[in-house]
Amino acid sequence: MQITIRLFAGLAEVIGSSSLSFDVAEDTLTAGKLKELLSASYPDAAPQIAVSLVAIDREYAPDDSPISAAAEVALIPPVSGGETGSVTESTPNGLYMITDQPLVAEKLLDKVLDADHGASLLFVGTTREMTEGRRTTALFYEAYIPMALSKLQEIGNEVQKRWNAHCAISHRIGYVGLKEASVIIAVSAAHRELCYEASRLAIEMLKQAVPVWKKDINESEQQWLGSDPLAAAFENISSTTL
Template sequence: MTYTWTIQLFAGLPERFGVAAITLEHNSDTITAAALKQLLAAAYPQHAALIGIAFVACNHSYAADQTTLRSSDELALLPPVSGGEEPASGTAASMEMYVITADPIRESDVVAKVIVPAHGASLAFVGTTREWTHGQRTVKLEYEAYAPMAIATMKKIGDEIAERWPGALCAISHRIGIVGLAETSVVIAVSAPHRGDCYEASRYAIERLKQIVPIWKKEIWEDGSEWKGHQLGPWNPTVPLTDY
């Protein structure tokens, strides 16, 4: 008996593979994430190097190599997310803490979600499209997200912050689609009883977002474009941040 395995693709992968999702036939209903990647590499040897640095997602969570997968799981192959140098979708309800949206984001709306009487400090990190990077002029950015998993991992960041800095609150809104020059792509709002915790939690939130949230960006120039992934060394979203 054979089983059908369907693996969704994101960011630049559909362009590379020529399909939005890969379908494989395999003689088992279970397989490890590492073995699935081996099957994909055998089926697409020209993309083996890219498959090797990608991660498998299973039911909206990153799957370590030894994780057992089932053919009925929701599976995706995720290239490195758009971490890098320091600076299907729709709008969610206004008071949801974690939002993926194609609409413009207002900083004040996100900050309002974390303002509570018990907190004396709040901060907003606002990421915008910059024009020049390493001497190359960007015309605009295009963002893509694996939306349900992106929201789940943003909530994970909020939970981690609440554990590390008791009482701290976090809200994150991220754009998808085209984001023009000087337009806002992401707002991360954090509040805490005291400013020291607020500063630390805010920095943690943006670094963790760049590490684990499945959002990708395409830099679009006057003469071309390129999907940008993680640029801070080997990408491993299954490990915690160690500098906090």
């Protein structure tokens, strides 16, 4: 059986490709077995493979999940945070977007305003220059776009279910300079307390489960910024707590 695997961020750099055709001799293949076989075939990448998650058809997959030859498979490394070129993709309702173009907060806010809502809130994440004594000149974001849009939609659904609040999210990919916005979350709700809670939940869920990666760029080096493995992605997303 031959499967095609999408790779991202530092893992793609170590293996030397963003897409890998991989031959498997076994008649049956699981997500966990795939990681074992890849680690044996690419020993230099084995440490990163070990802490990565497998996504099957744009959903995070436990180790015992079966993989068919027709499945869309991706290996998701545990980093937080772009694809190059002119890219703008969104969900059909236009509320969730991945783009390499500058983000405009006012346009996003307009998508969530409601005559029955008395509070609205914008969260804007920007590139900062100094982090723990390290100077940044720019950030570079990469995303598994189809899955990222699906996860952003899940966040909006959860916000709607919990607080009857509206939510829209745009995330930048590619190079993002100092003080430029990398992510904007717009929320509206009946009251301000609900609005604050919904906004906080949205950014926390985004950090946990949306496959977006971030590379720090400074004058002397470039480094993918790591975070804890996305173990929370295997939990029911509705169980996320503040």
